[in-house]
Amino acid sequence: MKVFNGVAELEKAVGTHLGYSDWHTVTQEQIDKFAEATGDHQWIHVDTEKAKAGPFGTTIAHGYLTLSLLPKLVQQVYRVDGLKMGINYGCDKVRFPSPVPVGSRLRAGVELLELTHTPAGTRVKVKVTVEREGGDKPACVAESLSLLVA
Ligand SMILES: C/C=C/C(=O)SCCNC(=O)CCNC(=O)[C@H](O)C(C)(C)COP(=O)(O)OP(=O)(O)OC[C@H]1O[C@@H](n2cnc3c(N)ncnc32)[C@H](O)[C@@H]1OP(=O)(O)O
DSSP: EEEEESHHHHHTTTTTTTEEEEEEEEEOOHHHHHHHHTOOOHHHOOOOHHHHTTTTTBBBBOOHHHHHHHHHHTTTTTTEESSSSEEEEEEEEEOOOOBTTTTEEEEEEEEEEEEEEEEEEEEEEEEEEETTOOSSSSSSSEEEEEEEEE
């Protein structure tokens, strides 16, 4: 975990890789709860019997479930102290280059791309690459933005 003492210290790290999160295991219970929360009950996610004969041989996580893990995973990589709050500003680009079969272990690598000072706060852009253990392609690659309010 990298800890930065304020935005000025974070700014010095622009262009660097900040490190990796812990591994997170995606369970069927988590997929089912995500389906319930979002109303997306497609069989490739929730029908374990049908999915055995499907293209992935098992159920797979929703792409947006993987994306929704970003706050948790990125918070394990770095922190900026001395802020009032951080706000999710959105994403510039998101891709899901490979599926996440149930039981997969995922972790995030974080690269600090850009800092922009705005009247509302400091906008931070990071490139988050979610790797699947044993996978040759990332599960998710996202340029994610946060607004840091001091
Ligand atoms: C209704 C909801 C349903 C779901 O949630 S389904 C579950 C979520 N989705 C998935 O699991 C999809 C998993 N991905 C795939 O199976 C494949 O992927 C696709 C079939 C979607 C596409 O495959 P291919 O046509 O071969 O394209 P490519 O080469 O995989 O590239 C796709 C984009 O991913 C970027 N990419 C690929 N490899 C990497 C890498 N190693 N690092 C960073 N980005 C990568 C590429 O550039 C490109 O993006 P650029 O279209 O913008 O060029």
